[in-house]
Amino acid sequence: MNQWQYKSDLSIILCLLFFSFGLFAKELLYKPDDNVQKLDFTTFETHLNESKAAKLIKFYNGFCEDTQRFIPVFRNLSRKLYNWIRILKVNVLDCSQDMNHRICRSFNIHKTPTLRYFPPNYTRSRYDLGIEITSRNANEIESVLASHLQKLKYFKMFAREDNVTYIFRDHTYVKYVVLVFQMCMSNFFPHWETGHSMEERIAHLDDCNEDNPVISDMGRNTLLALLRYDEVVVRVFDDHNIYNKFGISPVPNLLVIVNSAGNLLFLTPEMDTSEAYVATIEQFLKFMDHKPQSPLQKTLPTNINAALRTDIFEQLENQPHRVFRADLERAIDHILNVELPKTPLFVGKKLTVLRNFLRLLNYISPLHPEAKEKITSLYYSIRVKRKLSGVELKELIWKSFKEYKFRSKLYIGCIASRPFLRGFDCSLWTLFHYFTVESGHVKDGSVLLVFTGYVQFFMECTECRKKLKEFEVLRPITDLAKKDAQILWLWEAHNNINKQLAGGSTEDPKFPKIQFPSEKDCPRCRDDQSNWRMDEVLKYLKHIYCHENLSWFGMASAYPYTS
Structure with missing residues (x-):
């Protein structure tokens, strides 16, 4: 076996493994143990209004390259944030799903991924659509979240009039309340964890006053770190008189622990930092045989392509009656950049078919508006040509499209x-x-002439050309004078060829070549003797292949929820 053959065989084996894995392994972008809950249009609003915890929501489109690059970062972040699950839930919403477009549009999601923070009991208003977090660095996102979370009631300073008994009453599972003393930085320098947060780095001593108490992050960080223990609640205070309330003489680095019986225990960390505080408290909890919440199970890194395939198959199960723009765009991309340039010379009928194909795209294109402009430019460049080589066509396509990238990378339907x-x-x-259904702006029968011409001149499948020719003998195109007849002709041709190829080597076992539409998809399309009812078939085809029914799922584009 030569080297080329070995590489070729290896590529085929890897390709088969990829397809098998993507089909049967049900790979997910976010696994159950990643601390991520997926929302959709039925659960989004209710979840936001929930009162117990704040939310971090990532709006994403899995087909977008920016989203794909951010997935490992966000996954690791969400797993780390599991320690804060008592007060923060991590969620995602898929903006590529047609059913979620309304939500993404109403929350002004202009690009993906977008991160938004929402407090508990959030109520949407015109001027409050959550707080956007623009950083893509996990540590910076965590720091921003901490600064927002410290505004929650859970972080409220323990005041002189507060009673520890109330804390045990409100949190029946709690066994200990840890009181952490910290003061305004201008009055209590030892508690300034220099450079620990952006607030501390930019704060000025004169900023510390009753209206703007710039304080150390020590208490907040201690509280966040101990959220993993259900038995503990941390309360921060900055009033020396609270020591007197418990009959305590203030000493440096003093931690006060109160149990449910009201008994006091004093701990003295080695250093005046939140890390030392946490280590000392954890040592005490370990001695008392209290363990933190169980960690998340380890999971393998996400295979993004396999996860997208899982999403696609689930989409097809949920929406079997859709035509996807991604498929139409991939067809156009492949025709323009792969199939047509193979032709050495376009002249005579070949050039006519090429020109008429571009004319169809120019008038009834399913492409994104930006791509439609490129098609128009290409059409008018070729319309004046008398002959054209494949190399020249490739250059014209490149000039017309230049830096434009087709937004569909995977087949969907x-x-x-x-x-x-x-x-x-x-x-x-x-x-x-799609062309036959949307052909109102072009001459009757012209779509079929382009189709049969394309199969005859540019399609490499000899068997396909043969079978289509046989059908043309049975149903000559010259007999078709109306748009509806054109729609039905192509449908009959497709079913005729499917019938001949059914069970053959080209049939996908998951997508058998049936007589379309099936009785399940269109019960009214057949009569009691299983004969076609052409009026119902026509109605069904017009609905399925019309422009309004096209799905944006699979497109790396924010157009459906920003336009």
């Missing part, structure tokens, strides 16, 4: 469970079904 199946062939049929 045309996805395959095995390599070398479906994909482009499926998307080509889908594209021309």
Whole structure:
């Protein structure tokens, strides 16, 4: 076996493994042990209004490259934030899902990923759509979250009039209340954890007053670190008189622990830092046989491509009656950048088919508005040509599209469970079904002339050309004078070829070549003897392939919820 053959065989094996893994392993972008709860349009508002905890929500589109790059960072962050689960929930909302577009639009999500912080009991208003966190650094995000969380009631300073008994009453599972003393930095320098937070680095001593008490982060950080222990509540105080309330003489680095019986225990950390405070308290809890919450189970890094395949198959199960823009775009991308440039010379009928294909795209394109402008430019560049080489066509396509990137990277409705199946062939049929339904702006019959011309001149599948020619003999295109007849002709041709190929090597076992639509998808399309009811079939095709029914799922674009 030569080296080239070995590499080729290895690539096929790896491809098969990838497809098998993506189909059967149910890989997820976020696993159950990642401390991430996925929301959708049915649960989003209710979850936000929940009163017990604050929320960090990531709005994302899994097909977006920026989102994909951020997934490992966010996953590690969410696992770390599990320690704060008592007061902070981590959630995600998938803006690529059609059903979630309204939410992403109403919360002004202009790009993905977007991180927003929401306090407990959040109520949406015109001017409050959550607090956006722009950093993509995990440590910085954690610091920003801490600064927002410290505004919660849970972090409220323990005042002279407060009673420890109330804390035990409100938190029946609590066994100990830890009182941490800290003061305003201008009055109590030892508690200034220099450089620990942005607030401390930029604070000025004169900022410390009754209205703006710039304080050390020590108490906050101690509280956050001990959230892992259900038996403990931390309360911070900055009033020396509270010592008197408990009959205590203030001493440096003193921690006071009160149990449910009102008994006091004093701990003295080695240093005046939150890390030392936490270590001392944890040592006490360990001695008392109290353990922190169980850590999350370790999980493997996310296989993003396999996870997206899982999402796609779930989407197809939930929305079997949709046509996806991603498939149409991939078909157009493949035709322009792979199929057509293979032709050495466009002249005569070949050039006519090319020109008419671009004309269809120009008038009834399913592409993003920005791409439509590129198609128009390409169409007018070629319309004046009398002959054209494949190399020249490639250059014109490059000049027209330049830095534009097609936003579809994966097949959705045309996805395959095995390599070398479906994909482009499926998307080509889908594209021309769409053309026939949306052909109101072009001459009757012109879509089919382009379709048959494309198959004849540019399709490499000899068997496909043969079978389509046989069908044309049975149903000549010259007999078609109306748009509806054009829609039904292509549908009949597709079913005719499917019938001949069913059970063959090109059939995907997960997507068998049936007579479309199935009785389940369209019960009214057949009569009691299982004969087609053409009026119902036509109605169904017009609904499925119309522009309004196109799904944005699978597109790396914010257009559906920003336009």
